[in-house]
Amino acid sequence: MVDVVTANNRCNFSESLEAMHRDRKKIFVDGLKWDIPVVDGQYEIDQFDTEDAIYLLDLDAQRKRHLGSVRLLPSTGPHLLGSVFPYLCDKGVPVGDDIWEITRLCTAPAKDVEPRPVRRRIATALCEFGLLYGINKYTCVAHVQWLSSLLAVGWECEPLGEPRQVGDETIGAMSISITPATLQMFRNKTGSRTPVLQLQAIAQAA
Amino acid sequence: MIEVVTSRNALLYKDALHDMFHLRHRIFVERMGWEALRKSDRLERDQFDTDDAIYLLLTEDDGKVVGTHRMLPTTKPHLFSDVFPNLCAVKGVQRDEKILELTRTCVDEEVLDRPTMEKARKRLMVGLFEFCLRGGYEKFTLLTPTDLLFRYLLIGLDIKPLGMPVDMDGNKQVAVIVKVDQQALDVMRMALGVPETQVHYVGAPQGDRLVLAPDGAQQRPLEAAE
Amino acid sequence: MQMTNSTFEFIEQLDCQTDIPSLINSFQSLIGKFGMACFMIGDPTRPKMQRDDRLWATTWPQDWLNHWLSQNYISVDPVINQLLARNEPILWRETRSANDDTGSKIFNEATEFHMTDGFALPIYSRDGFVVGITMGTDHYELGKQDEACLHMASIYFHAKLERLRAESAPKPRGPRLTPRERECLSWVAAGKTDWEISQILSISEQTAHEYVQNALIKLNATTRAQAVAIAIFTKQILA
Structure with missing residues (x-):
């Protein structure tokens, strides 16, 4: 099951979020050598890990262990593409209530975690979340190679501009459309017919 | 697990809803012989299966639907208001935002073996109380066989008749209203032997902000979230 | 009407x-x-x-x-x-x-x-x-x-x-004793000491003592006599 974690129910997930930040440090800082902030020498936390961020956390059955996660930011607020990489978009940064940004997609680096099913669950959860909350497009910043693998998996992707050399890497911006057909495609792969998404705590918006 | 499906999250339950309508056709039309409901696509849906309907779907681990309830808001057209008002002749048709009408309860009698079927019925009943309690509904109305009425009275539920019993489908049935509160849920859990939380609710936006619906046993009060 | x-x-x-x-x-x-x-x-x-x-x-x-x-x-x-x-x-x-x-x-x-x-x-x-x-x-x-x-x-x-x-209807009071606890308590009711019970049941005196103590705790009794009385009242041992 993939939990939706927002500012309102975060207190129920403090352990899992800590584990997520630890895993993110191992993956993005230690592994991929990204030059991003590290807190207390063990947590990767940046300026976008704010109250506005929503996390989809894939947790084990006891809802303790972090198996994988993704961070979602509204395009209407500060987000990576808009604040750091606007030049990756040839026709301006897409902004709208129905557009959210995907960042820090990862699976736990632990040896006993098989990444494939985790990625599938998170992909399915992204579709479900999108359909549920009226999100038509996700945007993201990624390696060029990644674009082709996303297309291969079956996502409906579209580049937002020419890829650029940033440091040692070539990165580009893209948008991903979410439709009921996208969800169906992932459901067919996993054979599941009911949502993987779950909303645990009460968050009453006034 | 019991999934709660409303018009808000129905997009996530396309297959499950299809399975449910098919299950209803298999049970109500093909097994129980409600011929008036027969459909060529073998999906049993009527004029009350609208955006206002709330479905509880009992699913197995692989997501297969093996049981269902349909709940209709009593402030909108429902069976007692539009089709069977005579069954509520004594106390009148109940209409209130806090009252739902329960119809189309069934489990998959063709697929489940007997013990699993009994368990499924019990889980559905407990899930119903869980859902109502969490959704803020205080009562529900339904048409029930008098034999079942007795059984639920005996375990201590507050059930009141709305009209006189009638002969229907070969047995005596009576329109009743059932009170839902924490005590009723506890009593049901104990009497039916279903201690675990059954209901899984995937919420949806309300207005322009996210309203996340409560789910799961670790539910915390609102203050704790702040 | x-x-x-x-x-x-x-x-x-x-x-x-x-x-x-x-x-x-x-x-x-x-x-x-x-x-x-x-x-x-x-x-x-x-x-x-x-x-x-x-x-x-x-x-x-x-x-x-x-x-x-x-x-x-x-x-x-x-x-x-x-x-x-x-x-x-x-x-x-x-x-x-x-x-x-x-x-x-x-x-x-x-x-x-x-x-x-x-x-x-x-x-x-x-x-x-x-x-x-x-x-x-x-x-x-x-x-x-x-x-x-x-x-x-x-x-x-x-x-x-x-x-x-x-x-x-009279309800059985409190938790139920195990067969061994009932057995030991029955001998207490018959006036036997821990040592005598241990001889009768071929168990150690310590074990016999523990069975009786467990029974006391379960029945929420402070004395052996009280435990016997409660056990009889709740029909867990014979009078």
């Missing part, structure tokens, strides 16, 4: 009933409005049980009840037999048969107590046994609607009666 309203009033005020005698009065007063003289409710299917367990409540005339019980009519009364066999509401008169001498005798005798006809209903009980309710009158003139009213009232009456009976 007036009968229907009386029935619904009876059902609605059941929540306020807290004791069996006033519940019986209230039901009796309801059936009186339908012209019924008296009723009996019970579980006739378990003949080995004590009389109290088979006969739950009745307003039958005392003389008739005594006679009915002393003659063991519970086993031969045609109304009860038909109720069990047919498992649906029946009129007394439907059970009369010229070939049934005992039945005819019972009917004739009942007439002397102003019961010439009546109405009987089966109701499923908690454990699947049939519980029957039967009511008699010397002047039967119920319509279908009246019978439906009495049927529904009977269901509610029966459920409430069973709940009140369950509440008033």
Whole structure:
């Protein structure tokens, strides 16, 4: 099951979020050598890990262990593409209530975690979340190679501009459309017919 | 697990809803012989299966639907208001935002073996109380066989008749209203032997902000979230 | 409609009933409005049980009840037999048969107590046994609607009666002892010491002591005598 974690129910997930930040440090800082902030020498936390961020956390059955996660930011607020990489978009940064940004997609680096099913669950959860909350497009910043693998998996992707050399890497911006057909495609792969998404705590918006 | 499906999250339950309508056709039309409901696509849906309907779907681990309830808001057209008002002749048709009408309860009698079927019925009943309690509904109305009425009275539920019993489908049935509160849920859990939380609710936006619906046993009060 | 309203009033005020005698009065007063003289409710299917367990409540005339019980009519009364066999509401008169001498005798005798006809209903009980309710009158003139009213009232009456009976039944107090704890405590009751118990049961003195102490803790007793008393009272050991 993939939990939706927002500012309102975060207190129920403090352990899992800590584990997520630890895993993110191992993956993005230690592994991929990204030059991003590290807190207390063990947590990767940046300026976008704010109250506005929503996390989809894939947790084990006891809802303790972090198996994988993704961070979602509204395009209407500060987000990576808009604040750091606007030049990756040839026709301006897409902004709208129905557009959210995907960042820090990862699976736990632990040896006993098989990444494939985790990625599938998170992909399915992204579709479900999108359909549920009226999100038509996700945007993201990624390696060029990644674009082709996303297309291969079956996502409906579209580049937002020419890829650029940033440091040692070539990165580009893209948008991903979410439709009921996208969800169906992932459901067919996993054979599941009911949502993987779950909303645990009460968050009453006034 | 019991999934709660409303018009808000129905997009996530396309297959499950299809399975449910098919299950209803298999049970109500093909097994129980409600011929008036027969459909060529073998999906049993009527004029009350609208955006206002709330479905509880009992699913197995692989997501297969093996049981269902349909709940209709009593402030909108429902069976007692539009089709069977005579069954509520004594106390009148109940209409209130806090009252739902329960119809189309069934489990998959063709697929489940007997013990699993009994368990499924019990889980559905407990899930119903869980859902109502969490959704803020205080009562529900339904048409029930008098034999079942007795059984639920005996375990201590507050059930009141709305009209006189009638002969229907070969047995005596009576329109009743059932009170839902924490005590009723506890009593049901104990009497039916279903201690675990059954209901899984995937919420949806309300207005322009996210309203996340409560789910799961670790539910915390609102203050704790702040 | 007036009968229907009386029935619904009876059902609605059941929540306020807290004791069996006033519940019986209230039901009796309801059936009186339908012209019924008296009723009996019970579980006739378990003949080995004590009389109290088979006969739950009745307003039958005392003389008739005594006679009915002393003659063991519970086993031969045609109304009860038909109720069990047919498992649906029946009129007394439907059970009369010229070939049934005992039945005819019972009917004739009942007439002397102003019961010439009546109405009987089966109701499923908690454990699947049939519980029957039967009511008699010397002047039967119920319509279908009246019978439906009495049927529904009977269901509610029966459920409430069973709940009140369950509440008033003596409940086993506290947690149950294990067979070994019961055994040791029985010897304590017989005045044996831990050492003597250990010899009798071929266990160590320490183990015997632990069984007895566990029993004390479970029964929430401070002394061995108190533990024995509680265990006897809750029927976990023999007096």
